[in-house]
Each structure stands twice: as structure tokens, then as C-alpha cells.
Amino acid sequence: MARIGYARVSTLDQDLEIQQERLTAEGCQIVRCEKVSGASRLGRTELATIIEFLREDDELIVTRLDRLGRDTRDVLNIVHECEQRGAYVTVLEPHVSTKGEMGKVILTVLGMVAQMERRFIKERQREGIEKAKAVGVYKGGKSRIDHNLARELYARGCRATAIARQLNCSRMQIYRILSARTMQDD
Known part of the structure; x- marks a missing residue:
């Protein structure tokens, strides 16, 4: 039985160190990390690698549900793929595991909340940009790549x-x- 940690941040300038330390402290023998948006599964090669190599009774561990995904359907699909391999998923904050039946229900609800939160964030961001444009102060995001x-x-x-x-x-x-x-x- 392996405990495999998955850490993710959305942008290149964000730091993975806190997640990595927490996952290691939880006993993860392997911690895979990536810097990519959690809005979809596109480009999340580390997560795909973890799922591909999960075996019976392995445990995929994330610090928070939004590290696994921001869309309820994606989260449930990831959980399903892990279960198909005989593995289970554990979220540390709040502590929930799919090893028991209640864990699946709680993860579904938390996934819905994360998705709703993401929509609220995007709406507030859109409103802020519109307001900034109206007063002439919006100049767009900085380009991080030459x-x-x-x-x-x-x-x-x-x-x-x-x-x-x-x-x-x-x-x-x-x-x-x-x-x-x-x-x-x-």
C-alpha cells in the first residue's frame, strides 16, 4: 500500500513547498507536483501519471479538494478512476476519505462547493475588471513570458x-x- 501525495498550484510564480511539506508529514512516500490550473484536467500530466500507477489499496492524498480539481465532475471522475484501480482518495482539509461510503458523499458536496466558489471568484474578478475599465485604470495582466x-x-x-x-x-x-x-x- 503506497501513500502518494499530489500537490498543485495554478501559476508558475506560486510556491508548492507548504503542500509538499504537509504531504510528506502525512507519510506520503511519493509526492508529485505541478504548476497548472485546476479548472480542467488538460495539461495535468503529474496527476495522470499518479492515477495510471495507482494499485490496489494505494492512497492518493491532497491537502485540499481544490488541489484535485475545481469542477465537481472532474473531482468525481478522478475519484472514480482511483476506485477503478482499487485505490482511494484522501483530502486533508477537511479530513475526508473515499475509503468509507460517507466520504464519497462529503467529497461530492465539497466538490460542488468548490465549483460554486470558483464561479463566484470569476464573477467578482469580471466585475472588478469592468469597473476598472470604466474608470480607465485597467491595463490587463502582466505578460510573464517574452x-x-x-x-x-x-x-x-x-x-x-x-x-x-x-x-x-x-x-x-x-x-x-x-x-x-x-x-x-x-
Whole structure:
């Protein structure tokens, strides 16, 4: 029986250290981490790897439910995939495990709450941006990636993976930058 920890933050500038320490303190022999949005399962390769290697009686542990996913359907699908492999999921805050029947019910409710919270956050953010635009102070988010350098490296023959590694971002971000330029040229 293995205890496998999964830590996730949404952006590259966020820190995984607190989650990693907590998961290690809980007895996780393996802790896999990634910096990617929890809004969907796209691009969450570490989570996919964990699920793929889960065996009978293994335990997937996360510090909070929103680290597993922000969408109720995604969370329930992840739990289902783990159960299909004979494993179970444990959330540390609040402490809930799918090992018992009540845990599944509680996780479903918590997943719905997390999804609702995400919608409220997005709505408040949208309202704030509209208000800032109305008074002329909104300038958009800061670009964390040098788009010109990404295009220049691509023009020199570098592949998306190498560019992403050099700019410390995901390949998907590089593909978006390159496709945005193509669309502008059309």
C-alpha cells in the first residue's frame, strides 16, 4: 500500500513547498507536483501519471479538494478512476476519505462547493475588471513570458518543448503565442 501525495498550484510564480511539506508529514512516500490550473484536467500530466500507477489499496492524498480539481465532475471522475484501480482518495482539509461510503458523499458536496466558489471568484474578478475599465485604470495582466523571444527562438528552429523549457512555461503557452502570431498575420 503506497501513500502518494499530489500537490498543485495554478501559476508558475506560486510556491508548492507548504503542500509538499504537509504531504510528506502525512507519510506520503511519493509526492508529485505541478504548476497548472485546476479548472480542467488538460495539461495535468503529474496527476495522470499518479492515477495510471495507482494499485490496489494505494492512497492518493491532497491537502485540499481544490488541489484535485475545481469542477465537481472532474473531482468525481478522478475519484472514480482511483476506485477503478482499487485505490482511494484522501483530502486533508477537511479530513475526508473515499475509503468509507460517507466520504464519497462529503467529497461530492465539497466538490460542488468548490465549483460554486470558483464561479463566484470569476464573477467578482469580471466585475472588478469592468469597473476598472470604466474608470480607465485597467491595463490587463502582466505578460510573464517574452512573446518576442519565443517567436524568435521558433524562427531559429527551436521546438516548442525546448522554448518552453528555456522560458520556464508550458508547451501549450508556447503554442498559444505562436498561433496568436499566425492569426495576426492572416
